[in-house]
Amino acid sequence: MATVPESGMETRTLGTTGHDSTITTFGAIALNWLEQEGANQMVEHVLDHGVNHFDVAPTYGDAELKLGPKLRQHREDIFLGCKTQERDYEGAKRKLHRSLDRLGVEKIDLYQVHGLEYEEELDEITADGGALEAFREARADGLIDHIGLTSHADPGLIIDAVDEIDDLETLMFPMNPVVVGQDDGEDGYEDVLDRATEADIGTLGIKAFADGPWPPTDELAESDRPFCNWYEPVHRPDEIRERFDFAASQGLTSVVNPGDPKLVSMVLDAARRYDGMDEATQRSLVEQHRGADSPVPQQLHH
């Protein structure tokens, strides 16, 4: 269900969590590259645009610490997602408490398995003594409300996770014209979205603004890259808007901004102005990005 509240930014229900998340989620990794005063301003800027869903992780430098002050000031207005890369019970429990301490809050609304990559990891987190045991215990104790998972690995593995984790309420995964155009006969991220939607699982899109890998370091040194993302992001306002509209029109609950703070304001503006994208334009973007690594030879037509 999509609604546009007075704040002006459309919201969509985040699966069974019941939370009406704004169509953009603030990826608080952006705060890592700002001093505290700038981080405070950034949070106020994001909230001024009506954004009500934030996402952070202990691996984002000191983003948790920098988010803390404004998070505590506006705690009621923010649905807070956090995550852990720990796969066993003890590690996950320790990291959750550490995040609660660093953020300075009593509860995290959504706690996610961060960056699932391998089948063995899925086995470990779902087994006795696995991370999910700590998640569920924390939920029973009121330290978290909902359980989610994030991954930019094999879509088939993410679908397995949906099948194996009954109380999974959200998924975070890549969505952009490049991944939609991939058609290698295997499950794609579109299939993940379909499966999640069918199971009433909330969906958060990442990599929506990825343009491609950085040039090799002998052509462009890491220290000379103009953005902090580990991929080269699109960065013109029209491109940002196009990519936002594409991702949001695929049916995701919410689209996460790229991690570079220079890009956040453009994403907020795109989200505020979002009004859908017709299918012919979506196909146009997919087609534009198809072909670079397609096995089909150079052709005159589409």
Place this chain on the structure above:
Amino acid sequence: MDVPETVATALDDRPVEGAVCLEAGAGVGNATAGLLAADADRVYAVTDDPDHARETRQRVGGDADRAAVIRADLRATPLPDDSVEVVTAHALCNVLDPAALSAVAAELTRVAAPGAHLVVDDYEPLPDAAAVRDLFAVENAASELAESRAALTFYPAAMLRRLFAGFGWAFDRRRTLLNPVPWTERHVEAHADAAREAAAELDAPLRKPLTAEIDRVADAVGSESAGEMYSLAFWLDG
């Protein structure tokens, strides 16, 4: 098999499953791939271009019991009357000049069985402001000089609709496949190559300046999203 979204979208409301199909003008076999993916019983991929025939054969070779690539001129399509249930002309008409288009339309109608379906996907004429028009202009100039015919003609959907109606096809629907059409660097380079190939057949006094102009225009265009690709669907009222 990699099926472009354009083809998948053009076919998704057509009764392809179990049908005998013809891809008229196979190109690299995009529609053939789409028809096979949509569970066609049999697909004839017809093209007069040896490179296209080879590429399509390579692409669908794994499905040899369902797909047959035939190298032939569509103006004399080597299939019997009333033998095909679904015909696709995916990005075909723009490479046919008016005389060839009319002859091909007659042949597609002849081989189509009563009640057959026809899908015609093509490009609306480009807007005046589109830079890529300059590229198609030099491609056409080279082709006119070398072969006395245009390489490309972008027919409006409304015109093709009336043309096929004249051959007895009942109009079913129009869809927009791409808007705008992304003419990527790869497409621009492919058209520039086609233009250079035509120019290479000319004598030096024409070849040299034309080739230089092709290079200049291709470089200036780079890539551009412009125009519209549409899909028309018809059925044969018989």
